[in-house]
Amino acid sequence: MWALVLASIAALAQGAGLPNLDTPLKTGAQAPADAAVVVGIEDYVFVADVPFAQRDARAFYDFLVYTRGIPGSRVRLFEGGVGREQIIEALGQAAAEVGDGGTLWVYFAGHGAADTSTGERMLLGDDVRQDPTAFGTRAVRLSEIRDIAADKDLMLILDACYNGMGRSGEELVAGKRFVVPTWASQPSPGRVEWTAAAPDELSGPLDAARHGAFTYFAIGALRGWADGELDGTRDGKVTAEEADLYVRQALRTVQVSTQTPVLTASDLSSVVLSHGTEAAPELGVPTATPTVSGTSVPGLLDASDMALMDTVLQDAVDRCTEQNRTGTEAGDLWYIRFKTKKGEASGMWLADARPESQQEEEVDPSRGSRGLCIRRELKLLRFTDDTVVVQRTMSPSNPE
Numbered sequence: 001m002w003a004l005v006l007a008s009i010a011a012l013a014q015g016a017g018l019p020n021l022d023t024p025l026k027t028g029a030q031a032p033a034d035a036a037v038v039v040g041i042e043d044y045v046f047v048a049d050v051p052f053a054q055r056d057a058r059a060f061y062d063f064l065v066y067t068r069g070i071p072g073s074r075v076r077l078f079e080g081g082v083g084r085e086q087i088i089e090a091l092g093q094a095a096a097e098v099g100d101g102g103t104l105w106v107y108f109a110g111h112g113a114a115d116t117s118t119g120e121r122m123l124l125g126d127d128v129r130q131d132p133t134a135f136g137t138r139a140v141r142l143s144e145i146r147d148i149a150a151d152k153d154l155m156l157i158l159d160a161c162y163n164g165m166g167r168s169g170e171e172l173v174a175g176k177r178f179v180v181p182t183w184a185s186q187p188s189p190g191r192v193e194w195t196a197a198a199p200d201e202l203s204g205p206l207d208a209a210r211h212g213a214f215t216y217f218a219i220g221a222l223r224g225w226a227d228g229e230l231d232g233t234r235d236g237k238v239t240a241e242e243a244d245l246y247v248r249q250a251l252r253t254v255q256v257s258t259q260t261p262v263l264t265a266s267d268l269s270s271v272v273l274s275h276g277t278e279a280a281p282e283l284g285v286p287t288a289t290p291t292v293s294g295t296s297v298p299g300l301l302d303a304s305d306m307a308l309m310d311t312v313l314q315d316a317v318d319r320c321t322e323q324n325r326t327g328t329e330a331g332d333l334w335y336i337r338f339k340t341k342k343g344e345a346s347g348m349w350l351a352d353a354r355p356e357s358q359q360e361e362e363v364d365p366s367r368g369s370r371g372l373c374i375r376r377e378l379k380l381l382r383f384t385d386d387t388v389v390v391q392r393t394m395s396p397s398n399p400e
Contacts, residue, residue, distance in 0.1 A: 301384065
């Protein structure tokens, strides 16, 4: 199955006219208080290799140094073999170098896994063996990275997946499935975490670009492609919200439908990730009709087709619920309200966990990671010109 999916992705990308990101974009920007650790592990000793991880790391290093403006002496780059001890040491050194107002950037391209008992996410060193029970001894846990950066602003970008599959679809351990985490870190001030795929998805390559699919579009977004993604107005800044929306839309455009990047932050609209100046390329129009939960979805949605709208929107709510279980209560209902350009209003209730009873207390969707996720998912939808825009989301008792 994965081989077929990846072959389709490669063919689509070949025809998309993807620009080369391996030439650095030099903006003259300066970020002297930042520091970074960049890891790209392509050649694993005992498990499957990760195609293009080394090129991913080099391209991200170039973004940090030439586009963002971090001094090269403050960016530790590992393009080849590197183990747990080296990564931990580099993280400690980089954290100590972060100055006032600076950010610790951590980028990783390679294998990830989930702890077999707790589901905690881990980044695997190059010497990890084919034994899930021993992964923890040769891996760096995400909690360790957060602890090292405890008093620093942290930007964590991970092109890895945690479901026991490699970037090209190979099993890390034949016949084994890992405990896949169904949660994402709760957003906290000063911390942004961006992962290439939802918990049980494959983080795949984009063969035509010779990069990981997520990394390719994430770097492009930070070079300026995402500037103006929300309202069409470029202001010279790329926010976390713009970058997140751009990458997910770009992946859909080239029909990489097997992965959904997840970005968490306390306020996506106010976190500025870069001042990239490069305009977004034309990626072309998808040549196939995407599907959601087995249902064909046209490029433009018509709100009058309530059955299709229910399927599409319920799928978005389900994805956000799976990604944001920690600290939430099962059984919430979300009310999605629509307003047509003719002034007519309609809406629908969507359940995030098939509740037995309706909650009584109204919840502000601007609070909590589920609400933020659902709002971002809705912004990705495209509607026909004469039908509808999303007005608001609520939960749950009185939609008025």
